[in-house]
Amino acid sequence: MRTVTDVRADFPVLRRKVDTGQIIYLDNAATTLKPASVIDAVAGYYSEVSANIHRGKHILSEEASEEYERVRAQVAAHLGVAPRNIVFTTNTTAGLNLVASGLPVRPDDVVGMPVDSHHSAQLPWRSRCRIAWIDAGDGQMRGDDFVRVLDRRPAVMVFTACSNVTGHCADLERLVPMAQRAGAYTVVDAAQFAPHRPLRVLPEMDAVAFSAHKMLGPTGIGVLYLSDRLIDAMNVPPMLGGGTVDWVVDTEFRIRRAPYRFEPGTPNIGGVYGLGAALRYLDGIGAEALRDHDERMLKAALSEAEARPYLTVLGGYSAENRAAIVSVVVAGVDEPSEIARCLSDSYGVMCRSGFFCSQPYFQRYGHPAAIRIAPYIYNTEEEIGATFRALDSVYHVLRRG
Numbered sequence: 001m002r003t004v005t006d007v008r009a010d011f012p013v014l015r016r017k018v019d020t021g022q023i024i025y026l027d028n029a030a031t032t033l034k035p036a037s038v039i040d041a042v043a044g045y046y047s048e049v050s051a052n053i054h055r056g057k058h059i060l061s062e063e064a065s066e067e068y069e070r071v072r073a074q075v076a077a078h079l080g081v082a083p084r085n086i087v088f089t090t091n092t093t094a095g096l097n098l099v100a101s102g103l104p105v106r107p108d109d110v111v112g113m114p115v116d117s118h119h120s121a122q123l124p125w126r127s128r129c130r131i132a133w134i135d136a137g138d139g140q141m142r143g144d145d146f147v148r149v150l151d152r153r154p155a156v157m158v159f160t161a162c163s164n165v166t167g168h169c170a171d172l173e174r175l176v177p178m179a180q181r182a183g184a185y186t187v188v189d190a191a192q193f194a195p196h197r198p199l200r201v202l203p204e205m206d207a208v209a210f211s212a213h214k215m216l217g218p219t220g221i222g223v224l225y226l227s228d229r230l231i232d233a234m235n236v237p238p239m240l241g242g243g244t245v246d247w248v249v250d251t252e253f254r255i256r257r258a259p260y261r262f263e264p265g266t267p268n269i270g271g272v273y274g275l276g277a278a279l280r281y282l283d284g285i286g287a288e289a290l291r292d293h294d295e296r297m298l299k300a301a302l303s304e305a306e307a308r309p310y311l312t313v314l315g316g317y318s319a320e321n322r323a324a325i326v327s328v329v330v331a332g333v334d335e336p337s338e339i340a341r342c343l344s345d346s347y348g349v350m351c352r353s354g355f356f357c358s359q360p361y362f363q364r365y366g367h368p369a370a371i372r373i374a375p376y377i378y379n380t381e382e383e384i385g386a387t388f389r390a391l392d393s394v395y396h397v398l399r400r401g
Contacts, residue, residue, distance in 0.1 A: 310332065
């Protein structure tokens with residue numbers, strides 16, 4: 001089994017030094033660093049192939065097409081679905097918008113979602129339908145509130161598989177079938193779940209979206225699973241053109257079958273190469289080892305935070321069914337962005353501050369902006385301890401009074 005030290009050697013950015021010395025990268029809920037194998041895969045496409053996919057009959061186009069479809073099948077195998085149900089998008093946001101714009105929903109239709117949903121999971125529906133919010137004050141959807149929303153016969157239920165604020169994971173195996181039995185289409189935002197836990201599509205899931213860049217892959221490439229029943233229900237895709245049609249004459253055109261009808265124009269082929277390399281890299285670590293490390297990082301961060309009275313952990317201190325994402329409110333500091341800047345410039349600690357694209361959650365429960373500490377496979381317990389000691393020093397300088 002590979003050690004964390006072995007893993008760290010694979011990430012070129014971790015060799016970089018700033019004025020304070022070695023960096024501590026804890027902004028992984030925003031985007032992860034990339035191992036050399038992923039960088040090489042993307043660079044290899046551009047340096048050795050660099051051709052467009054599909055329809056081309058020359059060697060380079062066929063090589064690119066074969067790898068593109070091989071990665072589609074690789075993703076499908078990870079999710080336990082057929083390749084025809086896997087659409088490559090630019091990111092999670094694009095995937096969720098594609099679903100929202102494609103379903104024939106009406107302005108008076110109800111869409112249920114938890115209050116801690118990411119803006120990308122909220123806004124595509126808020127501009128089209130009525131939203132029924134589900135309480136998630138402790139980081140988990142309240143069961144009675146969930147049932148209350150189901151009683152309203154929602155057209156769609158949106159699930160946050162893992163909160164990017166609290167790290168808490170939803171009980172999808174229990175909740176998603178309940179939603180489908182109530183007649184709703186089920187849409188899962190898995191952007192934070194996929195990097196931390198094995199992601200398998202349940203039969204009752206209609207759409208699942210996630211991004212490569214949060215799980216060691218390149219930016220600009222996302223994955224969208226669509227169920228057969230959702231594909232059948234969706235309108236003509238909002239973007240048409242090259243790659244989406246089988247035949248075009250002056251009086252009509254024929255749309256291609258899924259998934260190609262949802263992939264207009266030239267896609268991010270290099271990104272797909274990188275996604276395949278990222279999945280192979282994570283497979284090399286193994287799901288059990290990844291989860292064990294994730295749990296150690298989470299417990300270390302929660303323990304450090306709980307020992308400091310000036311910090312409040314959003315979502316509480318339980319580590320049960322939770323990914324290594326810890327957001328803390330700092331008492332007596334009005335602007336946490338100043339903390340993040342000081343941690344970076346004075347201690348080499350890279351973390352995020354703000355509302356993490358989930359402002360309704362902060363508004364509903366009266367929380368000010370926070371600091372988010374989100375470790376991943378290349379972080380260590382020593383780095384977690386050093387981060388909180390740095391936070392102590394910054395807090396004593398910036399606190400009011």
